[in-house]
Amino acid sequence: MARLESDLKVKELENYQDKEVLKSDVLVNGSIFQIWKVRLPFLIITLIGGMLAGAVVGAFEEALEAIVILAIFIPVIMDMGGNAGTQSSSIFTRAFVLGQITFDTWKKHLVKEIKVGLSMGAALGVAACAIATMWQGIFELGVVVGLSLFFTVTIATTLGFLIPYILLKLGFDQAAGSDPFITTIKDVTGLLIYFGLASVLLAHLM
Template identity: 65%
Template sequence: MEKFKNTVWTHLEKRDMESLKQTLSGAGDLDLINLLHDLPADEKAVVFRLLSKDRALDIFEDLDPNSQQQLISSFSEERVIEVFAEMAPDDRVRLLDEFPAKVTKKIIGSLNQEERQATALLMGYEEETAGRLMTPEYVTVKKEQTVKEALEAIRLTAAEKETIYIVYVTDAKRMLEGVLSLRELVIADPDARIETVMHKRVAKVSTDTDQEEAARMLQTLDFLALPVVDKENRIVGILTFDDAMDIIEEETTEDIFDKAGLADLNDRESNRSERLVNGSIMQIWKVRLPFLVITMVGGLLAGVVIDSFEEALEAIAAVAIFIPVIMDMGGSAGTQSSTIFARGLILGHVDTNRFMKHLGKETLVGLSMGALVGLVTGIIASVWQGIPELGIAVGVALAVTMTLATVLGFFIPYILFKLGIDQAAGADPIITTIKDISGLVIYFVLVTQLLGYLM
């Protein structure tokens, strides 16, 4: 897979479209799906246009909604209409739900009457219900038909259906009467009537059944599909196994974040990550540049601190040796804490309702690590330079700086999260600025107080 991606990137960078087209034509569907997921928005469009029409439409239906939306935004109006016309009704509705109402209305209006009716049928049901997610492309036969007649009817319409392996039996009014598998139908007596070979007990859900309940039912029964019926027991669609698995994954993720008090965090962080990775240069600048300016200002202020203690540096050259150690160790401790907080927040291990408890524990961790590292480094500095007071200054400064950086590593991302500011781009610059200035001030004050007699 990595070799395939590298080859694609090489062709894209050289703009060798002919070689790229050949490479894509020989790739498997899964490789193409993973590739399109990882590419920036503009490169997604280039790759997608080089696929054959039929394959492009097949791949499109298997992409995640975010990649689908990116591709749609790069299409011409004619291409958008073409793609939506070829999609299965349930997939079409799921994608339309992500669009503004005005865009949705325009797309639906461009469909032919049959496609428009199928789409309108699904969109007429409440969101997060079986009716909204079902597909109207299913196979039915009449109970009065013979097996031979039923097989012939299936053969004529099979190409238009999402699945033909489960056959539903209805009466003249489309009331659901029974079910049987295609295998059972094929091996049955051709002259037997359907009502004599069908199973009369049918597991089903209604159009207003909650989507998670319907999906769990399908998973428990281990069926390929479940029929969806209206209030009069007329079959109006089926919920397929692949759609059910998507629902279960989505609902499980939502439940995890909801329990952690982060119900909307997953989508928000996903959108931010997508913008920072695949957004335009200006979008990335808007997020990252302000925090880099904060770091620059912090660096200048750190220079002011060093300049204020120029006399100490001139009198005792050894003082300068340990500045990088203090700053780097504080930076590493702060980065560790901010990374742990971000991961714990996303996975639900950090409960924002009990944040002070998490912060207290992280403070103890920072204090213990700072004390240990400060003690060891202080001893080394004292022996190396032969100045015990310098060792004390280095050790205490390290202990305080690492403790402070660890606390900030948890506290700053939490504040940014509460304020709705992107913590991925903003936490480290703020932590670095505060840590560097405070660490230097602490170090130089200690040096001045403990080594004043040498100046």
């Protein structure tokens, strides 16, 4: 029985690798139209996500006008979230290809990745809080930046693992689709968290 399960897992991995080779061949050697069909839809998702992120910033325009310093930390939060998500996505993809993560064991690894995201988010959040406070001399601003970074890194790390898995499960090309989905969700949620916290903790400065 154990031998049969092992053979099935090996077969599952081989099937996945064969599919990925075919997808990779299309992305590298296919016609421009074939490449478009794979890549363009995901870029359109990113475009829509960028518009949504812009709408979030626009919704908090008064807060930005009242506290211009908020704009300084937006790239930090967005970039750190993006880097965390990319790390997680790359690690998941490599581990899945090597058979270290399977459709049977993914939940265990997801829980571990969430813990990693929480711990990294906490460490980076504390550091960002201290730096922002010392730099601008406003403790509440430091708390806003620190908490925003904590939540954004945690969410991005989780998405970096979960989205490639979902795309694989649904039969989509996770190589082309993971980053656009991660970026879109991370940017919108990160900005909502950042400006939401600022509206509460920095209300006295507005």
